[in-house]
Each structure stands twice: as C-alpha cells, then as structure tokens.
Amino acid sequence: KAGVTQTPRYLIKTRGQQVTLSCSPISGHRSVSWYQQTPGQGLQFLFEYFSETQRNKGNFPGRFSGRQFSNSRSEMNVSTLELGDSALYLCASSPGGGYGYTFGSGTRLTVV
Amino acid sequence: DAKTTQPNSMESNEEEPVHLPCNHSTISGTDYIHWYRQLPSQGPEYVIHGLTSNVNNRMASLAIAEDRKSSTLILHRATLRDAAVYYCILRDPRSQGNLIFGKGTKLSVKP
Numbered sequence: 001k002a003g004v005t006q007t008p009r010y011l012i013k014t015r016g017q018q019v020t021l022s023c024s025p026i027s028g029h030r031s032v033s034w035y036q037q038t039p040g041q042g043l044q045f046l047f048e049y050f051s052e053t054q055r056n057k058g059n060f061p062g063r064f065s066g067r068q069f070s071n072s073r074s075e076m077n078v079s080t081l082e083l084g085d086s087a088l089y090l091c092a093s094s095p096g097g098g099y100g101y102t103f104g105s106g107t108r109l110t111v112v
Numbered sequence: 113d114a115k116t117t118q119p120n121s122m123e124s125n126e127e128e129p130v131h132l133p134c135n136h137s138t139i140s141g142t143d144y145i146h147w148y149r150q151l152p153s154q155g156p157e158y159v160i161h162g163l164t165s166n167v168n169n170r171m172a173s174l175a176i177a178e179d180r181k182s183s184t185l186i187l188h189r190a191t192l193r194d195a196a197v198y199y200c201i202l203r204d205p206r207s208q209g210n211l212i213f214g215k216g217t218k219l220s221v222k223p
Contacts, residue, residue, distance in 0.1 A: 033210055033211075042215055045211070090155045092155070092211075101156075103154075103155030105155050
C-alpha cells in the first residue's frame with residue numbers, strides 16, 4: 001500500500017511569507033500528526049488531527065496551524081515565516097489507536 | 113509520558129549483533145516501549161514495541177527487563193543500512209498523546 005506522501009519535498013521561502021505543506025496519509029488512517037525537526041531541538045510535536053478535529057497541540061506559536069479534510073489529508077500552514085522556522089517538517093499517520101505511526105519523508109523548508 | 117535515557121552514540125561492526133540500551137526508570141504500568149529509527153534524509157520508521165514480554169519481528173528483537181525499568185533493542189546482524197538514529201519512546205495508548213522523541217542513539221556501522 002502507498003505510504004505517507006508529503007509535498008513538496010523542498011521549499012525555499014522568504015522571511016515574512018507564509019507557507020502551506022501537505023500530507024496524504026495511508027489509506028484508512030484517520031490520525032495525522034505533524035512534527036518539526038531541527039538540529040538543535042530534535043523532533044518536536046506540532047499537532048495531531050483525528051477525524052478532522054485537532055486532538056493535541058504542541059508548544060508552538062499561533063503562526064503554526066493545521067487542518068484535516070474529510071479524506072484525512074492534512075495541511076499545515078506557517079504564517080509570517082522566521083529564519084528559525086527552517087526545518088524538516090514531518091507528517092505521520094496512524095489508524096488512531098496509538099500504534100503504528102508511519103512517517104513521510106518530510107518537507108525541507110528553508111527560510112531566507 | 114515517562115522519559116527515557118539512551119547513549120548518544122554507539123558503534124558496531126557489520127554483521128555483528130548490536131544491543132541498544134534504553135533506561136526508563138519512571139515507566140508506568142500501562143506504558144508501552146516503542147522503538148523507532150531514522151535513517152539519513154528520511155522520516156522515522158517504526159521498529160518494534162512491547163509491554164512486558166520480549167518481542168521479535170523481522171527487523172529486531174526487544175528485550176524488556178523484568179522490572180521494566182530498562183529495555184534493549186537487539187539487531188541480530190548489523191548491516192550498513194542499519195546506520196541510523198534509534199529512538200526509544202514510552203507511550204500509554206490510553207493517553208492519545210503524541211510521540212515524544214528524545215535525542216536517541218546514533219548508531220554507526222563499520223564495514
């Protein structure tokens with residue numbers, strides 16, 4: 001079966017712009033989580049969506065937001081980009097029972 | 113979720129067994145022990161998980177101490193493709209919480 005698909009793979013944006021990243025989960029998976037990975041902070045949880053509802057949220061500013069559609073696809077948006085937002089953004093899907101998270105390969109965002 | 117402690121790095125020779133330790137002295141009775149690994153330029157990949165008994169799958173074995181305060185991920189024959197960062201994570205399935213990643217153990221495999 002197809003894995004978790006994240007688009008785009010690479011992105012370069014200018015400080016102050018906004019960006020939208022997309023994640024298509026494994027078919028049948030209703031939970032989608034987003035993580036930010038940087039060399040300094042490691043993997044940090046952003047938020048999780050389950051059946052179109054945000055179920056958990058990490059400690060990130062309000063500039064980071066997300067949503068999930070009825071087909072379980074998810075998007076995350078970052079507004080007013082800062083240089084420190086440069087990171088690998090990872091999406092993970094799971095059936096929703098707390099097991100079997102499958103990660104995508106991520107979107108590498110560079111803010112200049 | 114309780115925290116885990118792992119060595120920052122380990123080295124292994126190709127085709128030899130590797131034992132990756134993880135300490136979790138504050139584990140609760142309902143915490144499962146999960147292991148993920150992250151190969152270079154990829155997202156984390158599920159390896160194995162267990163509660164009390166030792167577990168085996170095609171990728172690895174998980175040995176859990178009797179008091180559950182520590183566990184060991186065992187790669188029976190390391191290959192160059194096993195070079196990755198290995199994360200030991202505790203998670204209570206009832207919490208519906210996210211995975212909390214520590215720094216993990218960076219495993220290097222020498223040919």
